[in-house]
Amino acid sequence: MSSRFRRATARAIARAIALTVGVMTGVTGIGCSRPAPTPVATLRVCADPNNLPFSNARGEGFENQIAELVGRELHERVEYTWWAQRRGFVRNTLKAGTCDLIVGVPNHYQLTATTQPYYRSTYVFVTRDGPNADIQSLDDPRLRTIKIGVQLIGDDFANTPPAHALSQRGIIQNVRGYTVYGDYRQPNPPARIVDAVAKGDIDVAIVWGPLGGYFATREAVPLHVTPVSPQQALPALPFTFDISMGVRRGDSLLQKRLNAILAARRPAVDSILRTYGVPRVDLPRTVSMARLP
Amino acid sequence: MSFRPSLTHRAPIALFLVVLGCKERVIEKHPSLEAARTTVLPTPAGDMRANPEPDDGQWIRPAKDYSSSRYSALDQITTSNVAGLKLVMTSSTGIFRGQEAAPIVVNNTMYVVTPFPNNLIAYDLTKPGFPIKWTFKPAPETAAQGVACCDVVNRGAVYVDGELVYNTLDNHTIAVDAQTGLKRWDTKMGDINLGETMTMAPLAVNHKVIVGNSGGEMGVRGWIAALDVASGAVVWKAYHTGPDADVLIGPGFKPFYSKDRGVDLGVKSWPGDLWKIGGATTWGWISYDPKLNLIYYGTANPGPWNPEQRPGDNKWTSTLFARNPDDGHAVWAYQMTPHDLHDYDGVNENILLDITVNGHPRQVLVHPDRNGYMYVLDRATGEVLSADPFATINSSTGMNVTTGELTTNPAKEPKVGKVVRNICPASPGAKDWQPSAFSPRTGLMYVPHNNLCMDVEATDANYIAGTPYVGMNVKMFAGQGGGGIFSAWDPVARKEVWRIDERFPAWSGALVTGGDVVFYGTMDGWFKAVDARTGKLLWRYQTTSGIIGQPVSFRAPDGKQYIAVLSGVGGWAGATVAGQLDTRDSSAALGFNNAMHELPKYSQPGGSLYVFALP
Numbered sequence: 063m064s065s066r067f068r069r070a071t072a073r074a075i076a077r078a079i080a081l082t083v084g085v086m087t088g089v090t091g092i093g094c095s096r097p098a099p100t101p102v103a104t105l106r107v108c109a110d111p112n113n114l115p116f117s118n119a120r121g122e123g124f125e126n127q128i129a130e131l132v133g134r135e136l137h138e139r140v141e142y143t144w145w146a147q148r149r150g151f152v153r154n155t156l157k158a159g160t161c162d163l164i165v166g167v168p169n170h171y172q173l174t175a176t177t178q179p180y181y182r183s184t185y186v187f188v189t190r191d192g193p194n195a196d197i198q199s200l201d202d203p204r205l206r207t208i209k210i211g212v213q214l215i216g217d218d219f220a221n222t223p224p225a226h227a228l229s230q231r232g233i234i235q236n237v238r239g240y241t242v243y244g245d246y247r248q249p250n251p252p253a254r255i256v257d258a259v260a261k262g263d264i265d266v267a268i269v270w271g272p273l274g275g276y277f278a279t280r281e282a283v284p285l286h287v288t289p290v291s292p293q294q295a296l297p298a299l300p301f302t303f304d305i306s307m308g309v310r311r312g313d314s315l316l317q318k319r320l321n322a323i324l325a326a327r328r329p330a331v332d333s334i335l336r337t338y339g340v341p342r343v344d345l346p347r348t349v350s351m352a353r354l355p
Numbered sequence: 356m357s358f359r360p361s362l363t364h365r366a367p368i369a370l371f372l373v374v375l376g377c378k379e380r381v382i383e384k385h386p387s388l389e390a391a392r393t394t395v396l397p398t399p400a401g402d403m404r405a406n407p408e409p410d411d412g413q414w415i416r417p418a419k420d421y422s423s424s425r426y427s428a429l430d431q432i433t434t435s436n437v438a439g440l441k442l443v444m445t446s447s448t449g450i451f452r453g454q455e456a457a458p459i460v461v462n463n464t465m466y467v468v469t470p471f472p473n474n475l476i477a478y479d480l481t482k483p484g485f486p487i488k489w490t491f492k493p494a495p496e497t498a499a500q501g502v503a504c505c506d507v508v509n510r511g512a513v514y515v516d517g518e519l520v521y522n523t524l525d526n527h528t529i530a531v532d533a534q535t536g537l538k539r540w541d542t543k544m545g546d547i548n549l550g551e552t553m554t555m556a557p558l559a560v561n562h563k564v565i566v567g568n569s570g571g572e573m574g575v576r577g578w579i580a581a582l583d584v585a586s587g588a589v590v591w592k593a594y595h596t597g598p599d600a601d602v603l604i605g606p607g608f609k610p611f612y613s614k615d616r617g618v619d620l621g622v623k624s625w626p627g628d629l630w631k632i633g634g635a636t637t638w639g640w641i642s643y644d645p646k647l648n649l650i651y652y653g654t655a656n657p658g659p660w661n662p663e664q665r666p667g668d669n670k671w672t673s674t675l676f677a678r679n680p681d682d683g684h685a686v687w688a689y690q691m692t693p694h695d696l697h698d699y700d701g702v703n704e705n706i707l708l709d710i711t712v713n714g715h716p717r718q719v720l721v722h723p724d725r726n727g728y729m730y731v732l733d734r735a736t737g738e739v740l741s742a743d744p745f746a747t748i749n750s751s752t753g754m755n756v757t758t759g760e761l762t763t764n765p766a767k768e769p770k771v772g773k774v775v776r777n778i779c780p781a782s783p784g785a786k787d788w789q790p791s792a793f794s795p796r797t798g799l800m801y802v803p804h805n806n807l808c809m810d811v812e813a814t815d816a817n818y819i820a821g822t823p824y825v826g827m828n829v830k831m832f833a834g835q836g837g838g839g840i841f842s843a844w845d846p847v848a849r850k851e852v853w854r855i856d857e858r859f860p861a862w863s864g865a866l867v868t869g870g871d872v873v874f875y876g877t878m879d880g881w882f883k884a885v886d887a888r889t890g891k892l893l894w895r896y897q898t899t900s901g902i903i904g905q906p907v908s909f910r911a912p913d914g915k916q917y918i919a920v921l922s923g924v925g926g927w928a929g930a931t932v933a934g935q936l937d938t939r940d941s942s943a944a945l946g947f948n949n950a951m952h953e954l955p956k957y958s959q960p961g962g963s964l965y966v967f968a969l970p
Binding site for chain 1: 546547548549550572573574626627628629632659660661663664665666771772819820822
């Protein structure tokens with residue numbers, strides 16, 4: 063293959079990419095504005111103002127970064143509706159019509175329509191250096207004696223997957239609960255459980271990957287982050303989840319535009335997630351790619 | 356002085372429609388109702404209420420009297436003339452969320468507490484049309500809404516020593532001068548940032564106001580506290596989990612049953628230190644017996660642990676307490692639902708009666724619990740004299756009064772990874788907060804309650820940090836006849852006397868009067884008057900929203916008897932409308948939505964005071 067041909071091919075590919083991007087912009091840009099309560103070109107995002115590494119009011123979370131990326135692709139300015147991410151969050155934000163996008167929801171989340179998943183993460187063990195640093199299984203006998211921290215959500219019959227998995231194994235007396243709501247006056251209340259590992263209050267925390275991956279690198283002592291195995295404790299109790307974006311049911315235009323952006327800008331999204339230390343256990347992408355518009 | 360209420364010009368039309376409505380709709384037939392119609396009820400000998408108080412025509416606390424009878428002796432409105440009842444005044448509260456409060460009437464003024472932002476509105480009863488005198492706006496923190504469990508309700512204020520005292524959603528207990536509407540004191544009792552809120556109506560006893568917290572699901576540790584009426588200073592505070600010293604359990608604590616005796620059970624009945632965030636909040640009703648000098652109230656469910664994670668009785672959740680109101684010390688406790696599996700809080704009302712049980716006069720409290728049993732306890736000792744099902748129950752198979760133990764049904768225990776169908780009662784219980792009434796004239800209790808069962812299914816996503824929470828899939832559905840029941844219960848004969856089926860849970864309080872008329876509201880917006888002896892529908896009025904408030908009766912300066920109620924659907928059951936939940940989402944509002952999906956067809960959000968009288 064001649065170098066000239068190679069250059070021509072490269073130019074053709076570049077043109078094709080430019081064309082694709084152009085078409086994409088056409089699809090996602092002004093020509094096709096979705097019905098919105100205000101005519102201003104804004105991307106209205108529903109987010110928690112105090113919940114790193116996901117989001118905060120200073121825009122320091124990876125969901126803030128991804129929202130900015132999406133805003134740039136849509137040529138829309140990102141505006142936030144802030145609400146603590148607890149019961150009533152969706153009702154008081156997305157469903158109340160004050161914003162149109164939740165950056166991270168479980169795929170097929172029942173309160174919203176969801177995009178194709180853009181990452182898959184897992185619950186992780188967070189441990190200090192030392193004898194427990196290599197724990198990787200819920201069936202490790204050490205879990206019967208060392209102090210374990212889990213997060214609690216506290217609704218009727220439902221709790222975090224690790225809380226359920228431990229009680230099913232009869233591991234109860236040595237478990238300490240950290241309410242996921244925590245003290246909202248403190249920064250990033252869900253991070254207290256990782257602080258507790260660093261301080262030695264507990265020997266191991268079992269937390270959602272993005273939380274563990276981010277805070278483990280920000281404590282005064284080195285911490286280890288290990289995906290929980292098995293990945294599923296019961297047919298209905300998995301430890302890995304696909305995360306998508308959430309929009310109002312019926313807002314299929316925004317949903318399609320987001321799917322297009324997530325497909326086209328996947329490397330940029332991946333790069334943001336990598337920067338924040340999000341542990342990834344993504345499945346092969348063939349299925350989700352094939353179904354993109 | 357002539358008294359001319361406004362809006363009377365509207366009344367004839369409304370009345371016309373109402374009368375038509377009554378004629379075309381015959382009350383639902385029910386075997387027990389038919390039986391009641393053929394039985395002439397004996398009028399009970401003497402007033403069965405504990406420490407009956409003479410009726411001054413006012414309504415100074417939500418439960419009317421210390422025995423929580425919600426009985427008004429006023430008798431101008433009777434079963435014979437109630438069909439002529441007319442709307443004399445209506446006024447918007449300005450807040451279209453669930454209106455659970457009882458209007459308070461004292462010194463020719465009526466006071467209403469709105470849902471969040473918890474405004475206190477005073478109406479002048481000396482002027483035609485009862486105009487607004489002043490509105491006190493406490494301006495609670497907006498963020499309180501984000502942590503409130505189930506809508507942003509408030510159950511009302513209490514009048515004491517020239518002031519109205521009530522709680523705000525962001526945990527302030529506030530005293531407002533009844534004349535001027537100016538704040539006298541304001542005590543911060545908790546923090547919304549910790550998941551804590553306050554929704555209950557205080558009770559004033561011995562120059563103290565007793566208050567408690569809400570938010571068990573958020574990892575809050577439940578407590579009850581007394582504040583000085585004059586200063587707002589906290590006099591005592593008792594927790595409902597933890598060591599005896601925290602629970603104010605001392606040498607004077609004498610529980611009737613051995614299962615409730617022991618040292619530091621609030622710690623020992625939990626694994627590890629789970630009690631520290633164990634729930635057992637105090638968001639319901641408090642009664643008082645001045646002779647025994649004891650207050651009575653129940654605690655809420657355990658939280659936020661799932662049941663298999665908290666083996667043990669989890670004391671003192673779902674428990675009835677008797678305490679000395681002066682120092683807060685517990686005198687007895689009885690745990691109705693140890694190791695609660697179904698969210699059966701124990702916070703419902705306790706009606707204090709003096710009745711004959713097995714031939715002996717007993718001082719009792721009657722408590723219709725969420726777990727479906729109508730408990731009758733000796734209120735001096737805490738002994739359970741009887742516990743009879745007043746609704747469909749399959750989550751337990753019986754209550755042993757000798758041991759005080761509830762026999763639960765293992766087949767109906769919710770478990771992760773398992774689908775359990777048809778659990779009755781559902782989480783809101785056979786009866787939730789909606790308070791009953793008792794008439795000394797009929798000897799009957801009037802009990803608004805639920806008729807709901809549920810399926811509990813595991814879901815593949817419980818909680819994932821950084822994403823909005825997805826709960827376990829709980830689907831509630833209405834039982835036969837509809838989602839609600841309004842029934843009359845004979846506490847001596849221990850049986851239902853009549854019942855009315857309702858489409859939706861009967862989520863309003865009950866009122867009974869000296870005219871033998873019972874008033875209650877429905878979530879599809881009807882305000883109803885029925886015959887206290889037969890349950891026969893005598894009158895009804897369609898308000899603009901569903902009713903979940905507490906009706907009251909009072910005498911205005913013109914000497915006439917009035918009936919007042921707030922309309923405005925909401926609360927847990929009404930969140931479908933008030934919170935604008937998506938009716939396709941069956942697990943929203945903790946699964947209640949499934950049972951309520953038709954509600955938006957019948958009720959719009961609202962928030963209005965309605966006052967009725969005879970022409």
